[in-house]
């Protein structure tokens with residue numbers, strides 16, 4: 001159920017890969033057309049405020065905005081296989097591997113406001129396992145895009161399924177959404193949970209119980 005407008009593959013020539021501003025020597029170098037679009041976007045938003053855009057605090061804001069968004073949307077430049085790099089190893093046994101509370105930050109595609117939270121990724125391996133430090137990298141590759149929480153959850157599951165061919169997977173995300181907290185329903189403390197499961201029916205009863213405990 002992959003959305004064709006949201007390819008799993010990263011693209012090193014994607015716009016977000018080209019937004020970067022150098023901290024030094026910016027005076028002489030003209031921005032690229034993509035950088036210029038990011039600068040214009042920030043200026044257009046600021047123009048709605050009727051603030052003086054030349055005052056000290058705002059003068060370099062478009063440049064800082066473009067640079068920040070290069071990080072916030074940096075996931076487009078990172079494919080799942082690039083994110084895990086050389087981090088796939090032979091499995092040591094069939095037992096559950098669970099990485100819990102991986103912090104992530106993402107941008108709601110409906111309001112362009114941040115949402116953030118924790119991801120839990122758990123799987124029963126087949127013949128391959130992933131280096132533990134690679135799970136947070138994989139989470140970032142999908143979170144640092146314009147997203148909906150459900151899609152990050154599903155994309156993480158698909159990436160782990162394709163990379164490792166494990167027996168079963170659970171991906172669970174809990175997040176707070178600024179678009180809900182700052183506007184609209186203004187539910188300050190509500191956590192949104194999303195979950196995707198693969199291979200559950202193939203597991204032994206005691207293995208299922210281990211996964212269910214992580215579902216909360």
Ligand SMILES: [Zn+2]
Nearest residue numbers: 108110111179
């Ligand atoms: Zn939203």
